Amino acid sequence: MTEALDEGPFFHGTVADLRAGDFLTAGYRSNYRPEVVMNHIYFTAIVDGAGLAAEIAAELTKGGAIPRVYVVEPTGTFENDPNVTDKKFPGNPTRSYRSSAPLKVIGEITHWTRLTPEALQIWRERLTALRSDERGEIIN
Template identity: 85%
Template sequence: MAEVLDAGPFFHGTIADLRVGDLLKAGYRSNYRPEVVMNHIYFTARVDGAGLAAEIAAELAGGGAVPRVYAVEPTGAFENDPNVTDKKFPGNPTRSYRSSAPLKVIREITEWTRLTPEALQMWRERLIAVPPDKRGEIIN
């Protein structure tokens, strides 16, 4: 029997406009390195972590993209996200995960901590300052 990493609930941040029952799947370009097609779908047990990911995706997409957070349910096995666990934070304090199996959308979350205009400006400046080819390795 596989070890249960986290009981959830789980969340995914994106700019996609999804409906209950939709499946989020791997095989799309990374929000952070668009030249990389992702082998996994990423999610977290922290709603504000998903919100941050959605806000960053919206910033990178430009043009008024709407950040969205969805409650999701893994449909298969998942693992700690190696892009943040141990590599950046010992253990998994961010409660970040990935799966090669789809995530099922349960509902949209409308109450999450949005970035202040100042924090959003800080992220915008950080993202602009780092060229896309220097944004770091993605363990895919």
């Protein structure tokens, strides 16, 4: 793994209801491709990026899931997220990372920029296109 040069703080967006001291781990199904079990846990140093991930997770979960953002602490080494840094944003301006080691939940935050209804609709359309495109790729 390459060394990621970021000291955080770090954030993770999800619909899981967690408490300080809990751990987020790899080994769960992808929100985008449920047939794929993820080898990594993803996080960012940008709170609104985690908020976006939380809102997407809520959108993909049936039953009115609540988007949540947690301050997290990596427990092991981590690397730049190749899903965005190698393909879309060279140099990692999104400050997106992944790790095979757990993330420790430090606490929940509620102050992030929520998507407007228009932006949420654009994401719904993107997610529908991603799910219907058999060529859609997830680096795992």
